[in-house]
Amino acid sequence: xxxxxxxxxxxxxxxxxxxxxxxxxxxxxxxxxxxxxxxxxxxxxxxxxxxxxxxxxxxxxxxxxxxxxxxxxxxxxxxxxxxxxxxxxxxxxxxxxxxxxxxxxxxxxxxxxxxxxxxxxxxxxxxxxxxxxxxxxxxxxxxxxxxxxxxxxxxxxxxxxxxxxxxxxxxxxxxxxxxxxxxxxxxxxxxxxxxxxxxxxxxxxxxxxxxxxxxxxxxxxxxxxxxxxxxxxxxxxxxxxxxxxxxxxxxxxxxxxxxxxxxxxxxxxxxxxxxxxxxxxxxxxxxxxxxxxxxxxxxxxxxxxxxxxxxxxxxxxxxxxxxxxxxxxxxxxxxxxxxxxxxxxxxxxxxxxxxxxxxxxxxxxxxxxxxxxxxxxxx
Ligand SMILES: [Zn+2]
Numbered sequence: 001x002x003x004x005x006x007x008x009x010x011x012x013x014x015x016x017x018x019x020x021x022x023x024x025x026x027x028x029x030x031x032x033x034x035x036x037x038x039x040x041x042x043x044x045x046x047x048x049x050x051x052x053x054x055x056x057x058x059x060x061x062x063x064x065x066x067x068x069x070x071x072x073x074x075x076x077x078x079x080x081x082x083x084x085x086x087x088x089x090x091x092x093x094x095x096x097x098x099x100x101x102x103x104x105x106x107x108x109x110x111x112x113x114x115x116x117x118x119x120x121x122x123x124x125x126x127x128x129x130x131x132x133x134x135x136x137x138x139x140x141x142x143x144x145x146x147x148x149x150x151x152x153x154x155x156x157x158x159x160x161x162x163x164x165x166x167x168x169x170x171x172x173x174x175x176x177x178x179x180x181x182x183x184x185x186x187x188x189x190x191x192x193x194x195x196x197x198x199x200x201x202x203x204x205x206x207x208x209x210x211x212x213x214x215x216x217x218x219x220x221x222x223x224x225x226x227x228x229x230x231x232x233x234x235x236x237x238x239x240x241x242x243x244x245x246x247x248x249x250x251x252x253x254x255x256x257x258x259x260x261x262x263x264x265x266x267x268x269x270x271x272x273x274x275x276x277x278x279x280x281x282x283x284x285x286x287x288x289x290x291x292x293x294x295x296x297x298x299x300x301x302x303x304x305x306x307x308x309x310x311x312x313x314x315x316x317x318x319x320x321x322x323x324x325x326x327x328x329x330x331x332x333x334x335x336x337x338x339x340x341x342x343x344x345x346x347x348x349x350x351x352x353x354x355x356x357x358x359x360x361x362x363x364x365x366x367x368x369x370x371x372x373x374x375x376x377x378x379x
Contacts, residue, residue: 022139024093030128031346032121034106037132038083040095043147043295044287045136045258046083047097047246049108049129050153051076059105062117069104072154074270076100079152081276085284090300095136099129109151109244127355131343133250134375137258146193146257146295148287151246155264157239161224161231162269164215165243165262166190166208167253173233177205190243191259193252198294209233212293214261217286223269223279318372326364332372333359343375 022028022039029036034054050072062069076098083096099108106122107115108129116122133149140147155163167190172180179185181203186195195204200212207213208227215228226234234240243262247253251260269279292299320332329352334342336358344351344360348370354360364370 025087028132029347030125030132031350032125032128034099034101034121034125035128035132036096036098036100037136038093038096038098040093040136040139041143042086042090042092042094043140043144043291044086044094045097045133045140045147045149045250046079046094046152047099047108047129047133047149048072048075048079048152049099049246050103051079051098052100052102052106054100055102055105056121059101059119059122060117061104062107062122064114064117067110067114067117068107070156071103073267074276075152075154075265077273078154078265078270078276078280081280082152082283085277085280086287089281089284089288095140097129097132097136099125101125109153109246111245127343128345130249131345131375133246134343137250137256138375141257144296146197147259148291148295149247149250149258149260150287151244151250151260151262153241153262153264154270155239155241155266157266159238160266160268161226162215162218162266163234163241163262163264164225164227165241165247165264166227167243167248167251168208169242170234170236170238170240173208173227174236177203180205180208188253190247190251190253190261193257194259194294199297200293202294207294212290214286214290217289218283221282221286223282318374320372329361329363331359331361334374345371345373345375347371 024039024041027036027038051074052071079096079098083094086092086094099106106125108126112123112126115126167188168185172185186192186204189195189204191207194207198207202210202212209215209229209232211229213228215225218225219228219230224231226240241262241264247260247262250258252258269275288300318332318334321330341356342358344355346362349362349364352361352363362372
């Protein structure tokens with residue numbers, strides 16, 4: 001269970017503490033400034049972990065053995081172009097989470113050890129990246145009950161097709177439909193919740209490579225994809241990415257009602273602006289079709305419901321100074337629950353102690369406003 005609790009502070013002047021409400025289409029940044037969250041109001045969450053450019057000198061290049069340092073070129077741009085295409089088609093905003101750091105500094109699709117290679121700032125950025133996805137999922141589950149998460153990547157394989165990762169290996173995808181439809185493989189799927197509950201009782205194998213699979217919808221628009229009706233599985237020896245850390249962590253494979261798919265885009269559809277814009281438009285259409293076909297009847301007729309987080313008076317409360325001054329260190333806390341963990345997000349200051357616990361110390365800097373929010377996670 002996740003609970004998002006927020007307060008907003010005016011450091012110099014104001015008396016009242018208000019609940020933070022994300023405004024769809026607006027950008028928010030974590031404390032490091034290296035993670036961008038564009039708030040959404042539809043049950044679509046898109047992350048781009050490998051498209052960032054920033055190489056701050058105070059974060060050393062990752063030097064872990066075997067770690068991948070190459071960025072997925074133009075996937076940051078593609079995430080923004082996809083968001084714009086979705087907004088142009090629907091008037092609504094998907095949730096977008098972007099790692100602005102170059103992969104040399106942070107790999108936001110690995111566990112924290114490999115991701116940050118022990119650097120404290122990179123670790124903080126990693127928590128912010130994962131925290132914004134958690135927040136988007138929590139908002140989506142609260143507003144719609146279910147939804148779809150796409151982890152957006154680019155692959156360098158020579159076969160020009162989109163590789164969709166559902167956490168099944170190429171060898172597993174080569175199995176007959178009847179085997180993929182058994183509980184063993186459904187439980188290992190990143191769209192587990194969708195298999196359990198979809199509008200037309202499609203089977204797992206149909207959702208992977210039937211007529212209304214995401215790969216087939218893309219194939220029908222001129223974008224070959226695997227798996228799909230046309231290419232049901234990678235042949236032995238063919239390269240294929242089946243889904244990484246984010247897909248496993250944030251999809252219904254790991255519980256909950258948000259399904260996840262890793263999307264690895266071939267170079268031919270992302271290296272030029274013209275190719276990306278055409279693909280973004282087709283992908284936005286395909287995602288709308290997919291959501292209407294499987295998740296929400298009449299989705300394309302009006303999916304756009306503004307999600308308002310409850311006001312602070314109705315939430316479990318964050319305690320602490322609402323009026324404070326730059327240069328001051330203050331303590332903020334919530335009533336602790338045994339076994340729960342707490343991820344705090346601060347703007348206008350830095351957490352100097354207590355991240356992960358029910359109480360933090362925050363050093364306020366020279367901004368005139370600041371905010372504190374906490375995501376409580378109970379097992
Ligand atoms: Zn990648």
